[in-house]
Amino acid sequence: MIPEYSLGLFAAFATAAVAFYALVRETDDLHRLLLTDLVEIVTLAFIALVGTDLAEALILPGLVVGISELIALSEIYRVKEGHIHPPRKGLRIEVMDSAPLIMAAILVGYGIVLSGFPGGAIAGVGVIFYFICRGQHERFELIETASGYSWVLWIVAFFTFMLFPQYWFCAVMLAGGAILVKVMAKMSLIGAMRGGPNA
Amino acid sequence: MLSIGGQDLFVLEFGDILHYFSPYTLTLFLLAVLFTGLAIISRPEEQIEIAFGGDAYYAKETTLPEMRFRRFMAIACGLASIGAMVSGDLFNYTLFTSMVGITNVGIVAAVKNRHVLNAAYAYGIVAMIATLPLFGSAALIVATTGTLSIPALAAGGQAVPLVGKALLVLGVVGEGMAPFYAAKAEMFRAPGAPYVIMCSLSSLLIFLRVVEIVTTI
Amino acid sequence: MIEYLVCAAAFGLLLLGIHRKVIARIQMRPGPPVWQEILHALKFSFKSTWVPRTASATLFVGIVLVAIAIWSAALFVVLAGESILILIGIYMLHKIVEHGFGLSSGSPYGKFGGVRSVISAASEIPLFVTITAIYFFTGSLLLRDIVAYQAVHGPLLLIVPPAAIAMYLVILSKLPFGPFSIVESKEIVSGYKTEHFGVWRAALAVTDGLKTFVLLYAFVLIFLGALPFWLILALMTAVLVSLSFVCAITPVLSPYDSVTVQSIITGLMLAYIGYLWWVVP
Amino acid sequence: MAMKRKTVEYGLTASALIIVIAWIALTTGAIPLWAAEAVFVVAFPALVLTLGLWWRAGGGEEDFPFIGY
Known part of the structure; x- marks a missing residue:
């Protein structure tokens, strides 16, 4: 060791x-x-x-x-x-027009199976990929709301650990799911950061 | 526990997360609270600038959205310093310290002045690099001793590696103190004294705390 | 306890007056009477007072209260024999206070004073070297323990003379007219004090009095130990007069040189600590 | 900024009263030393400032007593 x-x-x-x-x-x-x-x-x-x-x-x-x-x-x-001006559309690769949905779906699905922090990271990569390819109309409010709620669930899971240790399994699943959504949401924001009116 | 800052007054245990107040950390805590309060209730001043080579002078105005953003950042900075002052957990301390680094950049980031932004950028790079020794030291200490709790490290017989301590000080210096000479003096030219003062206060407080931590563990 | 505060402020102001007198006599000027600083404090408190229009009013006034409060606290910390870390924390906080004084008014002179006080952070690091050196020997930083240690082993001045020199320089860098007093040197009018006039300046004078008293008192306690009170006061005056000699015969350094010299001193002190760490088991 | 004389008077009276009360409480042993010190640290700066502001606010056209030697 x-x-x-x-x-x-x-x-x-x-x-x-x-x-x-x-x-x-x-x-x-x-x-x-x-x-x-x-x-x-x-x-x-x-x-x-x-x-x-x-x-x-x-x-x-x-x-x-x-x-x-x-x-x-x-x-x-x-x-x-x-x-201060948003950049012009940059990458022109064929796979980015034809396959973003299925690639993103595979990555998000695999991330959900993994769950927890690494799962969130992988699912986040999927969402980033989707946004890079398609993201003309990012819905920041939705992502932020999801992220906020998942954070609350994470905190709830923490308190469950402290106050009701007998429900630990429920708390673990809650925290795992919440952190999945949280990390995914945060990483997808990076994919969407390309200046423009929303930035 | 008799720590270097005097007899412990109060210990708050929250699960395995621990906060403690000795007279020393209590003093630092109160000062952080005090200046955060001042940042909340004060309005920025209008800085008078002299046009070079003549008698003309003009006042720099701070716009309302800029003021709101910077006040928010100053409050975040104050809260991070408060956390760093009372935390009894080494990793939490490093985390709060790195948060102080980010918010320090944030406090002046809204100022639309090229010199100030350049200084903030240079400082931000140093602060980012400093997370390596900062988190590295915490990781090193937990890997060698098995605990992150400052009282446990102070009481227990585990030998905290000297390199861990050195990295911790280096990290804190990078997050707060070192840029004093390189970039911060430029940052302090930005108008908005109640917010800018939080930059120097937070750096000072985390430095004072790390002295206590390094001598205690 | 309130009488201690008042007496300490008055005695500290008297010491500052002696400081001016000694400097004047060395430079072959008559100089002001020794109670001049006390008169100054009273005089300023009778002047009409307001807040400049450009200032951040809350900070402008609040920082004055903070300045007196931290040095009152420092006096109590020293009197109670608490940790000298707290004292050093307050000493470093004084830099923030200078910064707040300077920046809150919006005046360019004040701003330069404040920025200079920030870059003179180099003067504080010898202080940490001092406490580290002391800690090597006493094993505690509580002032009462340090005093008790000296009752047994003799004054620390003879045990760790470089640490005493370091703290001496630290006090020097906070005295007016000294080589390191770049924060209030005259090319920026009065530095951070420029825009605080009237009652604010009177309060600042009280702060200066308390600060001088606390620093000198702590110096005597830390390096010479517990002595009769009259002897402590006499020694404080003696230390101050020696500081005045230094101030009288040295020019104010430029900010860059000031920081450089302080950094060199810090480097030497760190080397000394390394030496101690090597030698002391 | 003109300070209202009443405000200053209230501030002065309050800080002086607080200090006196804390002092009496300390000498009679009602509160521990650290509590009295905490009170002094808060109230003494207020006393200094309001005292200065008060006797200026009280002044009319008379001479300033401490100017000159």
């Missing part, structure tokens, strides 16, 4: 060193922003190395913090560089 952990730690530190070296070398603002993501992922690797149930609980806030910082900084970059 210990040697494996040390090995992982060594790899993580080495990756961090690479990331920091890249950041020191890079001078372009946008590229530095992209490189910080490299650092964020190493951070998650550090937490994942703990390798217990606790690690999963700790990764979620770590990831949320990372994503929110990334979004906030991209917004600042956009404003400070004066990019």
Whole structure:
């Protein structure tokens, strides 16, 4: 156990060193922003190395913090560089016109089977893919409402754990489902972030 | 528990999440509450700027939507600092600290001034990078000792690795203190004193708290 | 207890008056009478007072209350022999207060004072080095424990002289007319104090008095231990006079140089801590 | 900004009363030391400010007593 952990730690530190070296070398603002993501992922690797149930609980806030910082900084970059007009439609790939629905459905379905945090991430990727291909009319209010309700359910599950431990199975399922919807909603917002009137 | 900040006054246990007040953390907590209150009830000032090379001067106005957004961010920053002051859990502390980093950027992000935005961006990059040592230290400590509770770490015989402590301080410095010299002085030029003051206050408070944490565990 | 507050503020103002007198005599000027700062406080409290139109009124007034409150609290912390961490927390909070004073008015001079006080954060790090060095020996940061330790082992001034120098420099950087007093140097009028006139300035004078008293009192207690009260007051005056000599013969550094010098001092102190960590088991 | 004399008077009276009450309570042992200190920390700044504002508000055209040496 210990040697494996040390090995992982060594790899993580080495990756961090690479990331920091890249950041020191890079001078372009946008590229530095992209490189910080490299650092964020190493951070998650550090937490994942703990390798217990606790690690999963700790990764979620770590990831949320990372994503929110990334979004906030991209917004600042956009404003400070004066990019206030939404970009023109960029990617033109055939599969994005023909297959988004089935790809998204497969990913969301698989995510629901997994449930919990990784399930949410996979389902979220499906929704992102769908929005990237089709998302002309994103319905932000709906996504935000779903996300809010799922958060409430998550909190309810927490209180169930504390106050009525005998219903733990119900609480686990509730928390798993809620976190699935929550992570999915948050990730799908990234897919929809392309400026425009809603941004 | 006799901690470095004086005799414990009050311990709030919520499941395994623990908050405790020593005279030291209580002082910091009250200051965070006080300045958050000031940020809520004060209106921004009109900063007077002198046009270079002449006698002309003009007042910078803060628009209402900008003020609302920045006040919200300042309150969020205050709440994050309050959380960081009373948390008895190392990971919660690091989480609150990183939240302080984000909200500090947010407080000045609505200012439409290129210098301020540049400074905020530079600071944001540093704050983002600093999450690596910050969360890394918490993960390292939980992996080697098996607990994140500060009182347990203080009482128990587990040896907290020195590198964990060093990374924690480095992370907090990155989130709050280090950008003082690089970017924050520029950020402080932004009008809206009640909100801008939360930037420096929150950095200061998390730094004061990490000194207590590192010497205690 | 309220009498302690009033006496401490008055004695602190007297010390500041002595400070001015000593500086003046070294520079071969007659100088103001030693009670000049007390008179100043009273004089300002009789002046007509209002809030500037551009100011953020709540913060403008609130920060004055906060300034007096934190240093009153600091006095009580020192008197009660509580943790010196609290004292240091309050000392660092004073930077926020200066910042609030400067920025709340909207005046450019105040703003520069506030920004300078933020960049002079380098002056606070030696303070942490001080407490770390003390902690190595006493094993506690409660002031009463430190005093008790000195009753047994002799004054800390002889045990950890570099720590005493570090705290001495920290006090120096908060005194007026010192080499590190960039926050109120004259090219930005009065720095963060510029727009606080009348009663606000009188309250600021009370704060300055309390601050001077608390810092010097804590210095004597931490490094020399428990002594008769009259002797403590005499030693405080002696420390202040030595500080005045430093202030009288050094120019105010430019902000950049001030921060550089303070950073160098911090580096030296960190090296000293590393040395202590190596030597002390 | 003109402070109303009444407001200042109320503030002064309130802060002075609070301090006196806390002081008496402390000397008679009704409240512990830390509670009295907390009261002083809150009330003393208010006392200083309102005192200054009050005697200025009370002044008419008479000379200022502390100007000059």
